Amino acid sequence: SVSTVDALVAAREAAGHPERATVYMGDQGHVALRRAATTIGVRPECVRMIPSDGLFRMDMDALERAVADDRAAGFHPIIVCASAGAVGTGAIDPLEEMADFCEAEGIWLHADAAYGGFAAVTDEGKRLLAGIERADSIGLDPHKWFFQPYEAGCLLVKDASTLQDAFAVRPDILQDTIWGANHPNFGDRGMQVSRSFRALKVWMSVQVFGMAAFRSAVAKGIDLAARAEAHVRASPALELLSPTSLGIVCFRVNPEGAEVGEEALEKVNRTVLARVFWEEPALVSSTLLRGRFALRMCILNHTTEWDDVRETLEAVERFGREALAAEAAS
Amino acid sequence: SVSTVDALVAAREAAGHPERATVYMGDQGHVALRRAATTIGVRPECVRMIPSDGLFRMDMDALERAVADDRAAGFHPIIVCASAGAVGTGAIDPLEEMADFCEAEGIWLHADAAYGGFAAVTDEGKRLLAGIERADSIGLDPHKWFFQPYEAGCLLVKDASTLQDAFAVRPDILQDTIWGANHPNFGDRGMQVSRSFRALKVWMSVQVFGMAAFRSAVAKGIDLAARAEAHVRASPALELLSPTSLGIVCFRVNPEGAEVGEEALEKVNRTVLARVFWEEPALVSSTLLRGRFALRMCILNHTTEWDDVRETLEAVERFGREALAAEAAS
CATH class of the missing domain: 3.40.640.10 (Type I PLP-dependent aspartate aminotransferase-like (Major domain))
Structure with a gap:
C-alpha cells in the first residue's frame, strides 16, 4: 500500500x-x-x-x-x-x-x-x-x-x-x-x-532456490486453479462465479436444478465457509461478486498439492449438502 | 516517515x-x-x-x-x-x-x-x-x-x-x-x-530487559551528552555551536584567539569529520547550523561509555590541530 x-x-x-x-x-x-x-x-x-x-x-x-x-x-x-x-x-x-x-x-x-x-x-x-x-x-x-x-x-x-x-x-x-x-x-x-533491507530476503531466496523453483511453484498454482475450475464445472453441487484467472477460482454451492433463493444461497455458503475455516486444514476466503456471496479459492502456497485442493472442494460439497438440508428443514 | x-x-x-x-x-x-x-x-x-x-x-x-x-x-x-x-x-x-x-x-x-x-x-x-x-x-x-x-x-x-x-x-x-x-x-x-508485526520486538525487549534498563540507558545518553558539552566548553580548541539538548551536542574545531576565517574553519572541520569517520571507532555526523558547518555528536547507543566520548573528543582536538597546521602551511 x-x-x-x-x-x-x-x-x-x-x-x-x-x-x-x-x-x-x-x-x-x-x-x-x-x-x-x-x-x-x-x-x-x-x-x-x-x-x-x-x-x-x-x-x-x-x-x-x-x-x-x-x-x-x-x-x-x-x-x-x-x-x-x-x-x-x-x-x-x-x-x-x-x-x-x-x-x-x-x-x-x-x-x-x-x-x-x-x-x-x-x-x-x-x-x-x-x-x-x-x-x-x-x-x-x-x-x-x-x-x-x-x-x-x-x-x-x-x-x-x-x-x-x-x-x-x-x-x-x-x-x-x-x-x-x-x-x-x-x-x-x-x-x-x-x-x-527488505530486498535482501527476496534476493537471497532466489539465490538459494533458483528461479526455476519460483517458476514451477507459480506454474503449479496456475495449474491447480485450472484443475479446481474443472472440478467446479463438473460438480453438480457447485456453480462457477468467475472464470479462473491466475490462481483464483470463485464459486459457490448452488446445486443444478435446486430451486434455492439468493438469500438462502448466501446463508448456505456462509455456513460452508465457516465450516471450512473451523474444520478443515484449508483457508478459503470469500468475496462479493455483483452482490453474490462467493467462495474464493486462491492457490499460491508452494506446498499445496492437488489432493489438498480436491479434499477442500469435496468438503465444500459435503458441507453444502448438509447446509442445504438444514435450510430446507427450517 | x-x-x-x-x-x-x-x-x-x-x-x-x-x-x-x-x-x-x-x-x-x-x-x-x-x-x-x-x-x-x-x-x-x-x-x-x-x-x-x-x-x-x-x-x-x-x-x-x-x-x-x-x-x-x-x-x-x-x-x-x-x-x-x-x-x-x-x-x-x-x-x-x-x-x-x-x-x-x-x-x-x-x-x-x-x-x-x-x-x-x-x-x-x-x-x-x-x-x-x-x-x-x-x-x-x-x-x-x-x-x-x-x-x-x-x-x-x-x-x-x-x-x-x-x-x-x-x-x-x-x-x-x-x-x-x-x-x-x-x-x-x-x-x-x-x-x-513490528510492535513485537518493542514489547519483547521491554519484557526481557525491563523498563528500568531503558530508563537508565536513556538517562546515560543525556548524562554523557552533558559531560561532552562540559568538555567542549572547557576545551580551548573547541567551540560549542548549540547547547546540548537530549543526547545531541553540536560543536566545531575553532581555537580561542585563532584568527581563522569561516571558509577555512569549514574546511578544517570537514577534514576532522572525515578522519574521525575513517580512523576512529566512533561515528560523528555533521550538520549546518545557520550556515556554519557543525560536528554533531548524538549519543544514544547504550553501550557507549564516557571513555568512548572523551577519546572521540580528544581525537577531534588532535585532528583539528593537525588540520589547522596544514591549513596555515598551505
Whole structure:
C-alpha cells in the first residue's frame, strides 16, 4: 500500500499537480488504490470507479467516456489504475488497450500487480500479462506470489527520475551520506527514509532456490486453479462465479436444478465457509461478486498439492449438502 | 516517515480537507515533515517554514504572525508541526505554548518526537518534554532512542477515530476478517494493509530487559551528552555551536584567539569529520547550523561509555590541530 502511494505521488508530480485532478480505477480494484488516491489529496468525489465487463475486467468504453466527460467538465485526469489481476477474481484488465489509451491521452498508467505480477515468471503468465511492461509504474508484493515473509512491497517505475523528482530531499543532517553515495539512495525514491533491507530476503531466496523453483511453484498454482475450475464445472453441487484467472477460482454451492433463493444461497455458503475455516486444514476466503456471496479459492502456497485442493472442494460439497438440508428443514 | 504521512492525513481529514490548506513547521524540523506535507497534497508553497530563535526552537511570534497573515489572505491553516527534539540540535520547540496556540486556533498539533520522545521515560526528559501530551499526534521511532532494530515507526494519536475516519475501508475481499475482529484492525488506522508485526520486538525487549534498563540507558545518553558539552566548553580548541539538548551536542574545531576565517574553519572541520569517520571507532555526523558547518555528536547507543566520548573528543582536538597546521602551511 505504501508503494502505491509512492507511485501516485510520482504520477501527480509528473502531471504538474493540477487542480481538480481525477483518478480512474476499476470497480474490481483493490481498495488500497482508492485509499492511496485520497491519501495523496485527490478528493473522494474525484476518484472514478469504472464498471467492469462480464469477465470482471475494466470496461474500456466506460473508461474512455469517463475521461472525456471529465475533460469536458474541466477536470484533469492524471492517473489510470489497472488491476493485474483483480484481488477478488484475479481478472486482468485489458492492459494493451489501457496502455494505448493512456499514451494517447498523456495519463500515467499504474498497474496494480501486487498479487498477479509474479505470474510473469511463467510463459502463460507472460502471455496473460502482455502490455504490463508499458505501464509507468507497477506495484508488486513479493510477500504474495513470490513466497516471501511479510512484508515486501515493491514498486517498479519506467523512469526512476519521476520518483526522484517527487521525493528527493537533501537535508543538512544527512549531508554525510555523500560518502558511499555512488549507488541510488532509496530514501530519495519514496516516502521512507529509515528503511529495513527488505530486498535482501527476496534476493537471497532466489539465490538459494533458483528461479526455476519460483517458476514451477507459480506454474503449479496456475495449474491447480485450472484443475479446481474443472472440478467446479463438473460438480453438480457447485456453480462457477468467475472464470479462473491466475490462481483464483470463485464459486459457490448452488446445486443444478435446486430451486434455492439468493438469500438462502448466501446463508448456505456462509455456513460452508465457516465450516471450512473451523474444520478443515484449508483457508478459503470469500468475496462479493455483483452482490453474490462467493467462495474464493486462491492457490499460491508452494506446498499445496492437488489432493489438498480436491479434499477442500469435496468438503465444500459435503458441507453444502448438509447446509442445504438444514435450510430446507427450517 | 510513513507514520508522519498517516498523522497528516488524519489531520487534513479532521480539518475537512479545505482548499488552500497551509502547514507550519520550524526551520529546524526534519525534512520528512516537509515531504509528508507535500505527499498528502499540500502544495510546496503552502508549507510555511517558521524561523527558529537563538536556541533553535520555533519562534512563537513568527508562528502566530504567519497563521494570522495566512488567515487574512484566505488560506486554511490545518497543521502545526513541533519538533521534540529537532534532528540537528535536539532542540525542543515550546510545546506548551504551541499547544495553547493550536487549541485556541483549532489547528492540529503534530509533535515529531521520532528521536527525542523516548527521553520521556526519564524524569529529566519528562520535564523537558512537558506539553507533548497535549499534541493531537506524536511520531516516535523506537529504532532510534528505544534501541530497536530498523524499522519501528510509531504514531500516537489523541483520538484513534481520527485515523479510523481517514483510513478505514471494508473491502469485500476482507469481509472474513470479521472473525477474530474484537481487537483493533491496524489496517484501518494507517495506510498499510499488509503489515509486519513490528510492535513485537518493542514489547519483547521491554519484557526481557525491563523498563528500568531503558530508563537508565536513556538517562546515560543525556548524562554523557552533558559531560561532552562540559568538555567542549572547557576545551580551548573547541567551540560549542548549540547547547546540548537530549543526547545531541553540536560543536566545531575553532581555537580561542585563532584568527581563522569561516571558509577555512569549514574546511578544517570537514577534514576532522572525515578522519574521525575513517580512523576512529566512533561515528560523528555533521550538520549546518545557520550556515556554519557543525560536528554533531548524538549519543544514544547504550553501550557507549564516557571513555568512548572523551577519546572521540580528544581525537577531534588532535585532528583539528593537525588540520589547522596544514591549513596555515598551505
